Amino acid sequence: xxxxxxxxxxxxxxxxxxxxxxxxxxxxxxxxxxxxxxxxxxxxxxxxxxxxxxxxxxxxxxxxxxxxxxxxxxxxxxxxxxxxxxxxxxxxxxxxxxxxxxxxxxxxxxxxxxxxxxxxxxxxxxxxxxxxxxxxxxxxxxxxxxxxxxxxxxxxxxxxxxxxxxxxxxxxxxxxxxxxxxxxxxxxxxxxxxxxxxxxxxxxxxxxxxxxxxxxxxxxxxxxxxxxxxxxxxxxxxxxxxxxxxxxxxxxxxxxxxxxxxxxxxxxxxxxxxxxxxxxxxxxxxxxxxxxxxxxxxxxxxxxxxxxxxxxxxxxxxxxxxxxxxxxxxxxxxxxxxxxxxxxxxxxxxxxxxxxxxxxxxxxxxxxxxxxxxxxxxxxxxxxxxxxxxxxxxxxxxxxxxxxxxxxxxxxxxxxxxxxxxxxxxxxxxxxxxxxxxxxxxxxxxxxxxxxxxxxxxxxxxxxxxxxxxxxxxxxxxxxxxxxxxxxxxxxxxxxxxxxxxxxxxxxxxxxxxxxxxxxxxxxxxxxxxxxxxxxxxxxxxxxxxxxxxxxxxxxxxxxxxxxxxxxxxxxxxxxxxxxxxxxxxxxxxxxxxxxxxxxxxxxxxxxxxxxxxxxxxxxxxxxxxxxxxxxxxxxxxxxxxxxxxxxxxxxxxx
Amino acid sequence: xxxxxxxxxxxxxxxxxxxxxxxxxxxxxxxxxxxxxxxxxxxxxxxxxxxxxxxxxxxxxxxxxxxxxxxxxxxxxxxxxxxxxxxxxxxxxxxxxxxxxxxxxxxxxxxxxxxxxxxxxxxxxxxxxxxxxxxxxxxxxxxxxxxxxxxxxxx
Numbered sequence: 001x002x003x004x005x006x007x008x009x010x011x012x013x014x015x016x017x018x019x020x021x022x023x024x025x026x027x028x029x030x031x032x033x034x035x036x037x038x039x040x041x042x043x044x045x046x047x048x049x050x051x052x053x054x055x056x057x058x059x060x061x062x063x064x065x066x067x068x069x070x071x072x073x074x075x076x077x078x079x080x081x082x083x084x085x086x087x088x089x090x091x092x093x094x095x096x097x098x099x100x101x102x103x104x105x106x107x108x109x110x111x112x113x114x115x116x117x118x119x120x121x122x123x124x125x126x127x128x129x130x131x132x133x134x135x136x137x138x139x140x141x142x143x144x145x146x147x148x149x150x151x152x153x154x155x156x157x158x159x160x161x162x163x164x165x166x167x168x169x170x171x172x173x174x175x176x177x178x179x180x181x182x183x184x185x186x187x188x189x190x191x192x193x194x195x196x197x198x199x200x201x202x203x204x205x206x207x208x209x210x211x212x213x214x215x216x217x218x219x220x221x222x223x224x225x226x227x228x229x230x231x232x233x234x235x236x237x238x239x240x241x242x243x244x245x246x247x248x249x250x251x252x253x254x255x256x257x258x259x260x261x262x263x264x265x266x267x268x269x270x271x272x273x274x275x276x277x278x279x280x281x282x283x284x285x286x287x288x289x290x291x292x293x294x295x296x297x298x299x300x301x302x303x304x305x306x307x308x309x310x311x312x313x314x315x316x317x318x319x320x321x322x323x324x325x326x327x328x329x330x331x332x333x334x335x336x337x338x339x340x341x342x343x344x345x346x347x348x349x350x351x352x353x354x355x356x357x358x359x360x361x362x363x364x365x366x367x368x369x370x371x372x373x374x375x376x377x378x379x380x381x382x383x384x385x386x387x388x389x390x391x392x393x394x395x396x397x398x399x400x401x402x403x404x405x406x407x408x409x410x411x412x413x414x415x416x417x418x419x420x421x422x423x424x425x426x427x428x429x430x431x432x433x434x435x436x437x438x439x440x441x442x443x444x445x446x447x448x449x450x451x452x453x454x455x456x457x458x459x460x461x462x463x464x465x466x467x468x469x470x471x472x473x474x475x476x477x478x479x480x481x482x483x484x485x486x487x488x489x490x491x492x493x494x495x496x497x498x499x500x501x502x503x504x505x506x507x508x509x510x511x512x513x514x515x516x517x518x519x520x521x522x523x524x525x526x527x528x529x530x531x532x533x534x535x536x537x538x539x540x541x542x543x544x545x546x547x548x549x550x551x552x553x554x555x556x557x558x559x560x561x562x563x564x565x566x567x568x569x570x571x572x573x574x575x576x577x578x579x580x581x582x583x584x585x586x587x588x589x590x591x592x593x594x595x596x597x598x599x600x601x602x603x604x605x606x607x608x609x610x611x612x613x614x615x616x617x618x619x620x621x622x623x624x625x626x627x628x629x630x631x632x633x634x635x636x637x638x639x640x641x642x643x644x645x646x647x648x649x650x651x652x653x654x655x
Numbered sequence: 656x657x658x659x660x661x662x663x664x665x666x667x668x669x670x671x672x673x674x675x676x677x678x679x680x681x682x683x684x685x686x687x688x689x690x691x692x693x694x695x696x697x698x699x700x701x702x703x704x705x706x707x708x709x710x711x712x713x714x715x716x717x718x719x720x721x722x723x724x725x726x727x728x729x730x731x732x733x734x735x736x737x738x739x740x741x742x743x744x745x746x747x748x749x750x751x752x753x754x755x756x757x758x759x760x761x762x763x764x765x766x767x768x769x770x771x772x773x774x775x776x777x778x779x780x781x782x783x784x785x786x787x788x789x790x791x792x793x794x795x796x797x798x799x800x801x802x803x804x805x806x807x808x809x810x
Binding site for chain 1 (some may be wrong): 689692696699700702703704706707708709710711712716720727738739740741742743761762763764766767777
């Protein structure tokens, strides 16, 4: 009772503060008024504090099992463990809106505080944009979908959480993905601010790039964890289903991947300005579109969300965002002409541009597949596309991106002088060796024969670059390990990026391997019978039941070599007898054996057995990707360090 | 401190050439390249859509627009679910909008599959009047507002 009113009061106070902050930010941005800008900042910080208060209230309500709140009643019950009860904070519609607004307010505050000293007008406008976005979420929470709605009478127990979400993955996957989604607003705010303030220079790139990297890193973690969760918990043998909800998370990630590469072209050559603004804005609009699609339930998806009155609100938000960004871009279009054209042909900037075009084309293909039901539904019968569409369109782009990844880092800026073969000798040799090994090994799938040599070439490129750094360090004065560390630290952005590239290559190898060589068998076995899938023979030994506090488990024992796998089915009587499959997975770097118990009756026990090659590489690669970005960007570079001095004088081709 | 350590590989950026200062004629090549890429991407998207798009229908819509190819149909599972082969083979009636159809499916059945839930089946209507599904996906009950479930890989 008291909690609900306290929470609502926090939300209302935050709303008043962000509206004040947005207004003050716009005026301060127009007039370059320092004191007013600081008023806007402080109002924003205060709103963030209010959102922290509201979130604390909701957590206390959940953990104290205050079922008088509709949200607590609908998303938890007394049997739920404390960590999962806390996770219900973002498990439902209203709570996830609060979580979203909270993260945006915190990240927004951090970015405003970090940039305030650099430029009054830029930061004031960014402050206004961020405050406007937070205001949207607060309006929705205060007037439409409050997490603090009260039930007429407090029930004694809640409805509980679906068993599928009663998993450790639930504690980490949604918070990262929602954090990634909300973080895309920060680079967007600084992009709009730069347009409004007329600042399209290096300061803008330096700020926006860091915030884009934060959003990109969070979204990377969220995507990999989502794949991991789908693979380990949902029990269908795969990790990516090209569902609209997954696509919605992927598209802003792709656009931001393009931006963090093309931003370097602007840093080095001062060109691609309009393009970079477009990418940052597109990433945010795609995340807003994704939110709208996911929350409104207008697309056929296996992730069905509660039918809610929020669809029109998110549509309005998306429309306003599109109009504001379009207007800002059009207004400043004359200032965005690049002073230097990129020369066509082989050069580092050419490779970046090609990679950008490929990623944008891939984003467009995913977007088309995602919105096709809407577009076709407007003109006639509703059409949908499934995984085959995405695999057909995405594969050529991914192969081309792998090729760019292998060649691009070796190309010098501006243009290649001389020796192509010498420049590309390491990746070419690695690709040729891998191709020969695959052919001799009996591989005939064209996709694998094309993609895996390119992965090897990319790896050779990264290793060669590390090797050159190490050799260079050896020529410096001082003991070698020390100079190597100094060279690596000094160029951490570049060496971090190569580590991220290696991670991406491992992910690519995993994707290729698990697609090209996956094997599946569905069998019904009597105890003692065996089945062979690929090179693995599994023997069904028997089945038993176990009783736990909230469920009963049917567990089969399957022997594979000297290991015993135990796929099971859990039944939750308190939730209407709902069953949950627990897949048994035996992972090695080479392949995963993935056993699902489909059911058991008089005819025996039914299993689906998958052999998924190289899936482990995806998880390891994802970790390397994020580690590379963290290592490369964790410490704020000093201004004089931002651009690595080029004193060696030797071109790549000449060495 | 260590500002004198040069970078091992970066080449110095030379000053702009005359052609660049004149604005360059590179944009024509870029325009051609861009057009080629756009055509390729467009072709890829259109051809992939044409070969893999399916109609997404309710049962009454499917009955009024019979189609020989694969379709995806939304329906509610009725009480006549018959499982065999240890659960890897199910037959049931799906109903929606006052019409119904028998469905036959082999494969892993989603955990939450039971009478009363909504399913999306992907397959084709056989000459025997039975819908033969290649995939069967369950839609989650709306009570679990952020729950997800997937019965089998789509496609």
